[in-house]
Amino acid sequence: MSSTQLPSGMAVLQNHPLSGLESTYADELAELTVRWQGAEAPDPTLLVVNEQLAQSLGLDVDRLRQEVGILSGGVAPADSTPVAMAYAGHQFGGYAPLLGDGRALLLGELHDSEGRRVDLHLKGSGRTPFSRGGDGYAVVGPMLREYLISEAMFALGIPTTRSLSVVATGRGVLRDGVEPGAVLARVASSHIRVGTFEFAVRREGALGPLADYAIARHYPELIDRPDRYLAFFEAVVEAQASLVAQWMLVGFVHGVMNTDNTTISGQTIDYGPCAFLDAYDPAAVFSSIDQRGRYAFGNQPAVLTWNLARFGETLLGLVATTPDDAISSVTAVLESFSTRYDAHFAAGMAAKLGLGAYTGTLVDDLLTIMEDHRADWTGTFRALAGELRGNPGPLDSLIAREHIGPWLERWRRELAGQDVSTVADAMDRVNPVYIPRNHRVDAALRAATDGDLGPFETLLDVVTHPFERRDAWSDYAGAAPEDFSAGFQTFCGT
Known part of the structure; x- marks a missing residue:
């Protein structure tokens, strides 16, 4: 150009x-x-x-x-x-x-x-x-x-x-x-995005310089490796597997996971139609343009895999001179995505529950209970720490005791031998009190559009101190009213 x-x-x-x-x-x-x-x-x-x-x-x-x-x-x-x-x-x-x-x-x-x-x-x-x-x-x-x-x-x-x-x-x-x-x-x-590579691969002579620039800027340790382009692909796969696991752990729904919104650096980009979960629901979709639910909350790891496949396709000519060898090498790296994602998600979920090691069945059963009872994602994990401190009220307000009681007994057995106060403190360090609740964001932006920045400034202060519970901010910790959530949609802004 x-x-x-x-x-x-x-x-x-x-x-x-x-x-x-x-x-x-x-x-x-x-x-x-x-x-x-x-x-x-x-x-x-x-x-x-x-x-x-x-x-x-x-x-x-x-x-x-x-x-x-x-x-x-x-x-x-x-x-x-x-x-x-x-x-x-x-x-x-x-x-x-x-x-x-x-x-x-x-x-x-x-x-x-x-x-x-x-x-x-x-x-x-x-x-x-x-x-x-x-x-x-x-x-x-x-x-x-x-x-x-x-x-x-x-x-x-x-x-x-x-x-x-x-x-x-x-x-x-x-x-x-x-x-x-x-x-x-x-x-x-x-x-630099996956979409940048999709553009460059179709312009003669543009792909190699782009790849070399991206490697030098983001993964300089790979510059001198003879297999640097395959190693580059692997580094991006790892970065994105880690990123989407972190999204899932905080209940973040990106909303428009197109390949031009998938970065090579592994940073989240483009906050147009994004949202955070209140009630846990893998099928949650907020974006007004995602009418078929392609980018639903629970689909995000699979979508990242698909996007990275498109990235891998652009690199084939750099990875090997023989097409079959290039496809085989790139495919092997791509197929490692699910293992990498699972490892990041497991480690994060173990920390959220105060566990020394990930217990798949225990986690899966908790998620089933949360989905069945539309329990608040952020609130539930903070309430579990309260449960360990002898404060059952917050959890009881989210899930009836008869439904979660047997699970709590299993969880406590997994924690046996640990000081529960120390465990609860560790959980609070990774489970936020405050996230950008959709109704709070919506209200703050409406006020700002009308010329009043006060609600925005207060909300910004709250969400940039997500782990620090303050009495003055108690209203910012709760989920949106049901009548708000039922019809809530997000938009790209264009």
């Missing part, structure tokens, strides 16, 4: 708070990008900035507050190379040969406090050559949603892109009605 045309008349800021931006992706993989500039924001206003993240990137928060035009995409940092990134992808199983950043820009790369290279990326910054008829804009609600949930995931210890800021643009954007426009500034290990 060779275009270097930028919209004319755009402001360029010479002395700016993002000094030091680099552009190795745009420089080394120019064929996978189009140099571009965001749309000018009529009245950019900073809604929220992540001071801790900014400081970890060596950024001056006060200057960021002053130069919000950069964070809206309407002002180009001098010496930067903003680009729209090209990629393809399988969306709900169907292949789309050209997707790309239809409303986003890669501003460049920074280094965090540990020296790691990260992307600074804008979402909602206007039309690009990949917009496919869309307006390229985003609105306040969905951008604050991504900020809130990505930061909650980070606080839960789950690999994720992070959010630096949300800027209101002063532009009205047509969705169901006219809503206030906004731009999210997102930080990621990179924005």
Whole structure:
């Protein structure tokens, strides 16, 4: 993609708070990008900035507050190379040969406090050559949603892109009605996706440089290995197996697990139609566009396997010169996904239940009880710790004693010989009190869209301290009312 045309008349800021931006992706993989500039924001206003993240990137928060035009995409940092990134992808199983950043820009790369290279990326910054008829804009609600949930995931210890800021643009954007426009500034290990490889493999000479760049950036220990491309595939399979296990352990439903939303780094990306479980239900679907339940909660490990198969297909020509040898090698790695996932899930579930080792039947039986009685996912595990401390009330409010009593006796036998207070404390360290409850998120975003950021700011504080029970936050620990959950849907925001 060779275009270097930028919209004319755009402001360029010479002395700016993002000094030091680099552009190795745009420089080394120019064929996978189009140099571009965001749309000018009529009245950019900073809604929220992540001071801790900014400081970890060596950024001056006060200057960021002053130069919000950069964070809206309407002002180009001098010496930067903003680009729209090209990629393809399988969306709900169907292949789309050209997707790309239809409303986003890669501003460049920074280094965090540990020296790691990260992307600074804008979402909602206007039309690009990949917009496919869309307006390229985003609105306040969905951008604050991504900020809130990505930061909650980070606080839960789950690999994720992070959010630096949300800027209101002063532009009205047509969705169901006219809503206030906004731009999210997102930080990621990179924005290289399975879909990036699906695009590159169909462009002569693009795949090898992309693979080498991704290996050097994310898995540098593999650079000198003669089998580095197969080892690269294995590293991504491992990273994604670990990631989806962590989603399952906290009850996170991504909602749109297309291959262009599967990262090579193993970070969670794209928080459009995501949600968290209240009642445990493997068939739970919240996304309004997932009408057949392809991306239901319980399907997520299988979907990741499918996505990784598409990734493996792109690497066949690099793995071996003989097609049969390449297919055999890649297939063997892919088939290890379920074993890897099972191991990560088992270790995590053992920790959630305070067990020294995973006991499959015990866990399976608990999940059956929880599903049969629509027990709250997050609340049940915290209530089990309370049970060990001699406080049966929270668990009794979720599952009647006659239904869970026999299981509790088996569980206590598994814990025999351990100090139950110590076990309960360990459980509390891995089982959150607070998650972004769907009704709380919905209420906070509605208020923010109407100009009141107070509920959002309070909820952000709560979900970024997920393990710290506080009396003042008691209302944030409970599940949504049944009448809310019955009709609740999430949307992509486009």
